[in-house]
Amino acid sequence: MERGRRPDRPPWSADDVQIALGVKHALFVATQALIDAGDEVxxxxxxxxxxxxxxxxxxxxxxxxxxxxxxxxxxEVLDGCRTPRTRAVLLSSPGNPTGVVYPEARLREIADWAEQHGMWVISDDIYRAFDYTGTYRSILRVAPQLRGRTVVVGGVPKEHAMTGWCVGWLAAPPEIIASARLHVSRAITHVPTVNQRAALAALGDTGTPIEAAGNYRRRRPLLVEALNGIDGIDCPLPDGGMFAFPDVSTLLRDRDWSSSAELAAWLLDTAHLAVVPGEAFNAPGRICVCFAVDDDTLITALERLHTALGPTRHESAAPQLEEAR
Ligand SMILES: Cc1ncc(COP(=O)(O)O)c(C=O)c1O
Structure with missing residues (x-):
């Protein structure tokens, strides 16, 4: 709730917010509260x-x-997908795995569309602390008039570099919060006290999200550069989040791998590197690579990548990471 009092965020009160067992659970109760059978999102x-x-x-x-x-x-594309059963659009900025950060103009356009057609907006703001462009805006900041038909979800662990502690929240109009409270109460009674205590302690520490974002910002170009140094990989620099999402379709073709899943399995077996195949995200020619790891792990990973998939223009990232500290 402390965060709700910041001048750059809409004022939430305790009645507008429900705590959940992580952001996935917050999304789960939000959709249970909002959607009827057959509704399209x-x-x-x-x-x-x-x-x-x-x-x-x-x-x-x-x-x-x-x-x-x-x-x-x-x-425009949203409108092409709209039917009489469309109930909501789910937005995520910064996104996983794409790293997309929606600029204000695009948010305004989507907000206008939602308003015009009476749509709900579910805004997954889990990575809001990790914007490397300085352009991140919450949709409600851009379009406060949508407050009555928007559910914002977020969480503590990603922002505070304590993943696994599973504390999320949703902020929404009263009817959604009332229903979400029932869903939480019926399923888990409450978020475990130990997790809530850990979250409270974390929220008192405003430095960690800034430090984590600084670390990810520093590691991001090194990973992207190393990936782009490999023939057949094309990796855009993500605007936000903690993932690189390179196009590996040329690499797959050149090396006769049938899919990103096959490449991911090969990297795991051969180089002991874990990446997520794009198939999981509806993007078969891509892989997702996380850079929320410590410097030593990243350096080791880049060296293994170099050995496994060279030739590459990559040189050891250690001096660059040191310099950027
Ligand atoms: C976009 C997005 N939303 C929600 C979640 C789930 O978060 P949590 O681990 O807090 O349940 C994730 C986790 O990776 C995510 O990437």
Missing amino acids: LVAAPGWPGHAEVVTAASGIAVPVATDGEFRISA
């Missing part, structure tokens, strides 16, 4: 698979919405 493709899963779990239909070359959805 528009989700970005490529995108994080958990978004479609919570819609399906609520007996809704997740409709994939094609993103543009920068992984953004537009009002």
